[in-house]
Amino acid sequence: MNVRDQHAPQLNSPPSPRRRRYLFASGAAALALTAGLAAAPAAPAAPASTQADAQAGQVQAKAEGKTLTVALAQSVDSLSPFLAQRLVSTSIHRLMYEYLTNYDAKDNKVVPGFATEWKSSADKLTWTYKIRDDSKWSDGQKATAKDAAFTFNKIMTDENAGQANGSFVTNFKKVTAPSDTELVIELKKPQATMTSLDVPIVPEHIWKDVDDYSKFNNDEKFPIVGNGPFTLTEYKTDQFVKLKANKEFWRGAPKFDELVFRTFKDQDAAVAALKKGEVSFVAGSPALTPAQAQSLASEKNIKVNEGPGRRFFAIATNPGAKTKDGKTFGDGHPALLDQKVRQALFLSVDRKTIVDKVFQGHAVEGEGYIPPRFESYFWKPDESQKLAYDPEKAAKLLDEAGYPEKNGKRVGKDGKPLNFRILCHATDPNDKAIGKYLQEWWGDLGIGLEVQCLDDVSVPWYAGEYDLAFDGWSVNPDPDFVLGIHTCAALPEKAKESAATDNFICDKKFDELYQKQLAEYDPAKRADTVKEMQSWLYDSGYMNVIAYPNAVEAYRTDQIKSIMTMPEASGNIYGQDGYWSWWSAEPAGAGSGGASGGDGGDDSGSTGIVIGVVIGVLVLGGAAFLFTRRRAATADDRE
Numbered sequence: 001m002n003v004r005d006q007h008a009p010q011l012n013s014p015p016s017p018r019r020r021r022y023l024f025a026s027g028a029a030a031l032a033l034t035a036g037l038a039a040a041p042a043a044p045a046a047p048a049s050t051q052a053d054a055q056a057g058q059v060q061a062k063a064e065g066k067t068l069t070v071a072l073a074q075s076v077d078s079l080s081p082f083l084a085q086r087l088v089s090t091s092i093h094r095l096m097y098e099y100l101t102n103y104d105a106k107d108n109k110v111v112p113g114f115a116t117e118w119k120s121s122a123d124k125l126t127w128t129y130k131i132r133d134d135s136k137w138s139d140g141q142k143a144t145a146k147d148a149a150f151t152f153n154k155i156m157t158d159e160n161a162g163q164a165n166g167s168f169v170t171n172f173k174k175v176t177a178p179s180d181t182e183l184v185i186e187l188k189k190p191q192a193t194m195t196s197l198d199v200p201i202v203p204e205h206i207w208k209d210v211d212d213y214s215k216f217n218n219d220e221k222f223p224i225v226g227n228g229p230f231t232l233t234e235y236k237t238d239q240f241v242k243l244k245a246n247k248e249f250w251r252g253a254p255k256f257d258e259l260v261f262r263t264f265k266d267q268d269a270a271v272a273a274l275k276k277g278e279v280s281f282v283a284g285s286p287a288l289t290p291a292q293a294q295s296l297a298s299e300k301n302i303k304v305n306e307g308p309g310r311r312f313f314a315i316a317t318n319p320g321a322k323t324k325d326g327k328t329f330g331d332g333h334p335a336l337l338d339q340k341v342r343q344a345l346f347l348s349v350d351r352k353t354i355v356d357k358v359f360q361g362h363a364v365e366g367e368g369y370i371p372p373r374f375e376s377y378f379w380k381p382d383e384s385q386k387l388a389y390d391p392e393k394a395a396k397l398l399d400e401a402g403y404p405e406k407n408g409k410r411v412g413k414d415g416k417p418l419n420f421r422i423l424c425h426a427t428d429p430n431d432k433a434i435g436k437y438l439q440e441w442w443g444d445l446g447i448g449l450e451v452q453c454l455d456d457v458s459v460p461w462y463a464g465e466y467d468l469a470f471d472g473w474s475v476n477p478d479p480d481f482v483l484g485i486h487t488c489a490a491l492p493e494k495a496k497e498s499a500a501t502d503n504f505i506c507d508k509k510f511d512e513l514y515q516k517q518l519a520e521y522d523p524a525k526r527a528d529t530v531k532e533m534q535s536w537l538y539d540s541g542y543m544n545v546i547a548y549p550n551a552v553e554a555y556r557t558d559q560i561k562s563i564m565t566m567p568e569a570s571g572n573i574y575g576q577d578g579y580w581s582w583w584s585a586e587p588a589g590a591g592s593g594g595a596s597g598g599d600g601g602d603d604s605g606s607t608g609i610v611i612g613v614v615i616g617v618l619v620l621g622g623a624a625f626l627f628t629r630r631r632a633a634t635a636d637d638r639e
Contacts (some may be wrong), residue, residue, distance in 0.1 A: 026571050066587040067258040070574070071270035071279040073427060075238045075263045081200035082154075082161045087474055087575050088261060092241055094579045095259070096226035099202035100129060100148065100183075105566045105580040108477045110195045114148065114227075115183070118607040124190040124521065125173075129183040134250045138223060138231045139201045145177035150204035152185070160214035165199045167484045167500060171518070190519045192526060196478045203227075229254050229583045238263050254583050266427055267292060274554060275299055283557040283574035287311075288552040289429055290360035301558040307571045308373045309551040313430070315349070315422070315438075315544040316471035316503040317342050321464025322491060329495035330464020333420055336411065340401040342541030345468075347439045349393035355547050358433045362552055366545035368534040370479050373548070376523070377479050379531040381538055394445055406432070410446035419448035423460060423469035426453040430437065431470045463496045464504065471503065471543070476577055479530055480518065485557060486537065487511050505542050551575075561586040 078084040079215040098114035115129040131145040152175040155162045162169070174186040185194070206225050210216045219408060223244075224232040229251070230243035245254040264270040267284055271292045274282040282288070287309065288296070294458045297304050318332030335341045351365045364372060368379035381387070395405070403410040403418050410418040422438065424431040435451035444450050452466075460466050473482050484490060489504040492499035515534045522527040537543055551572035555563065564584040565571040573581045 042375075066256050067260060068256040068281065068582065068585055068587075069260040069262055070283040070582075071262055071264055071273050072443035073264050073267040073270050073284070076235070076241060076261075078240075079224065079232070079235060080213070080216055081164065081202060081218075082213050083163050083217070085164055086178040087582075091575055092112045092232070092243070092261065093200045094228065094576075095123055095243060095582060096224065096228045096232055097202060098135060098143070098227050099200060100197050101195050102319075103477055103566075103577040105564055105571075105576070105578060106568050108567065108577065114143070114201050118195060120194065125187045127185045127187070127194045129185075131181045131183055132250060133181055135227050136248055137206075137225050137227050138246060138248075139225045141203065141205060142180070142181035143203065143227045145183040145203070146180065146557055147204045148183045148201045149175050150208065151199065151201050153197070154207070154213070158213055160212060163214070163498070163500075166479060167490075168193070168197050168199055170489070190521065192518060192521050193478060193480050196475065196476075196480075201227075207410065211230045221566060223619075227308070229579050241557050251583070255586050256570075256582070259582055267429075271296065271554075274302065277301075277556060277559070279556075280559040281553070281573070283553045284598070287362070288554065289551050290362055291550050293362070293554070294556045300557050302554055303557050304552070304554045305565065305573055306362065307549050307565060308371070309363075309549045309572065310371060310575070310577075311472055311474045311549055311551075312369065312371055312545050313363070313547045313549055314366065314471045315546060316469050316548055317345075317542055318464060318466055318468065319502045319542055321495075322506070322571055323495055324488070324493055326492045327495060330466075333467040335401075335403065335418060336420075336467060338401050339541050340397045341403070344394040344397040344401070344445070345388060345447075346544040347390045347397070349438070349447055349544060349546065350389040350441065351546050352389070354434055354437065358430055358437075359547060359549060363547040363549040366547045368531070369482070369537055369543065369545060370530070370534060371475055371548040374475065374477060374479070376527050377530050379534040381535070385535070385539070387538070387541075387544075392443060398445065408446055409448075417448060418446070419450070420467040421450045421452050423457045423466045423468065424451050424453035425457060426455050428470070430549075453489065458498075461503075462492075462498055469503070473502075474575055483514055483517070483530065483533055486542075503542065505540075507536075507540070510536055520630040523589075558588050561588045 057325075070217055072088055074086060074088045076084070076089045077086045077630075078089060078093070079092070081097060084090055084093060100113055100115040101110050101118075102113040103109070104111045112132070114131060114135060116132045117130040118127060120127050125580075129145070129148075131148065133142075135143040137143050152169055152172065155165055156169045156172055156175070171188050171191045172185060173188045174184075176184050178184060187194075203225050219235055222233055222235070226232065227246075229246055229249045231246050232241065232243050234240075234242040240263060243259045243261075245257055247253045247260075262273075262279060264273065267282075267288065270279070270282045271288070274280045274296065282296075284292070288304075293304050293306070296302050317336045320328060320331065320332055320337055321330035322328045355361065355363050355365050367381065370377040370379065372378045392616075398405075398410055398418075403412055405411075412418060422435060425433050432451070432453060435453075439449045439451065452460075454460070457469065461469060483499055485502040486505040488508075488511055490500035490502075491504065491506055492501065510533060513529055513536065517526050517529040517533065520529060551574070553572070553574055555573070562585070563573055563582075564580045565573055566576040566578065566580055
């Protein structure tokens with residue numbers, strides 16, 4: 001799943017199964033996939049020494065009641081994997097349920113998950129997965145290929161069940177389970193994302209009796225039946241989520257006996273709790289501010305982790321909200337239908353100043369849609385195409401668009417001054433700070449700007465009642481999902497309803513490129529098409545990627561001895577494309593054995609943490625930790 005970061009309600013608002021937009025976030029395809037790919041090897045068992053260490057750690061954790069508490073300034077939108085799109089929710093689902101495949105923490109390559117092997121037919125229209133026979137649901141029943149077939153068929157046939165992950169199955173023709181260990185997916189046409197179907201597999205015997213998937217939040221009966229490394233045992237809206245270690249997990253049990261995600265009213269409160277020792281770990285929303293990180297760096301028993309982020313921070317324009325059948329709605333400013341106006345706005349945004357002054361260097365200046373962390377897909381404009389900070393050029397474009405300056409104000413043909421609104425997240429200090437800069441820069445052009453900071457931006461967003469908005473997604477190793485949210489197919493069926501669309505973009509050329517990349521198995525060719533899509537998106541002016549923020553987070557070393565980052569060399573802990581961090585985390589005072597990571601074949605308990613990574617240098621130097629493939633989203637979970 002991909003992770004939408006910026007659309008869903010913030011704190012203190014009841015979770016809605018129809019609000020699906022926090023996917024800094026559900027993507028699909030593996031660039032690593034090639035036409036010659038036939039099968040993946042079965043996941044090796046963890047080394048005997050690792051298993052012994054894990055067992056020792058588990059015993060100690062249980063004896064001492066070891067609990068790892070994660071402080072968050074974001075609440076769960078839904079515990080249903082068919083509805084959830086916030087990063088916190090999709091991250092929790094990665095802990096509760098298995099996916100067909102996973103991503104290696106070392107290099108982000110595809111590794112076995114619920115499926116141990118996979119192969120395709122010569123024409124790439126039939127995919128067969130071997131399902132592991134050593135996975136059990138937490139209620140004791142065996143997890144089989146029939147559960148996977150049920151999950152995919154439910155998404156294919158029930159519109160309500162396809163809200164979060166429907167994009168993965170639109171090209172599916174038929175899904176069957178000939179046996180408990182064999183899953184067969186037949187396609188309408190080749191699809192390059194078949195080893196990165198980021199869909200949580202649910203137990204059929206639990207979900208088959210759900211009447212309305214749009215209303216069922218999966219929070220009626222605890223513990224919730226799953227087969228991941230943790231089992232969810234308790235949940236209170238806007239307060240906490242509790243999970244216990246699954247001692248029967250096939251890859252090995254986590255070393256912490258309990259994992260708690262605790263919701264705080266804001267990031268400052270979460271940071272204060274870490275300083276007091278009330279929580280073990282704090283993740284920002286999605287990153288700690290420079291001031292928060294600095295205040296923690298000098299604290300005893302606290303380690304700050306900073307690595308290249310998988311998120312982009314952007315300004316999105318409203319290109320005119322409409323439904324799939326073309327009916328318009330909302331009140332977006334008509335001036336933004338003009339490409340020249342959109343480009344003029346972006347030519348008057350000084351990205352370097354924002355990186356230096358707002359992010360204080362803890363970010364990389366924005367260019368293309370996919371962050372540089374995903375090296376194979378990363379794109380940036382050449383000098384002739386680049387919309388660099390150029391107020392004079394912006395003014396000329398506004399003149400050409402028919403908005404001359406009169407008495408210091410830009411006015412249209414109707415004589416009305418050019419004024420815009422921008423949606424701002426009330427809990428995000430970056431939104432507010434950047435909003436002030438925009439008011440100054442655009443004001444110099446004669447454009448008025450009202451910064452509307454709300455606790456819940458999803459209401460006006462879905463209604464199309466905005467002009468611009470601060471936007472952001474956590475991108476998965478494969479970019480299919482975050483590209484798909486800009487296709488016509490992602491538009492809502494009805495006005496003001498939640499949908500997969502990010503900001504109502506619908507263009508024939510972009511759709512053609514999207515289908516082209518989806519069907520391309522050659523990694524290099526597919527990457528070229530993805531870059532072409534980013535080029536189109538950049539020129540359109542619909543999305544202005546301002547920065548790629550670093551992942552900045554912190555944890556208590558007197559509670560956590562070691563924890564795995566992704567990538568291991570220098571990456572993030574919270575919001576990974578997998579469950580490696582919380583599964584590998586070792587309680588302070590536990591045995592020296594580290595948890596196995598990636599595909600289970602490496603005995604490594606090292607944190608891989610680097611403080612204050614200078615990302616710009618790493619990008620220019622082609623640092624080894626940068627990912628070479630696979631999708632982004634994700635929200636991974638739309639992550």
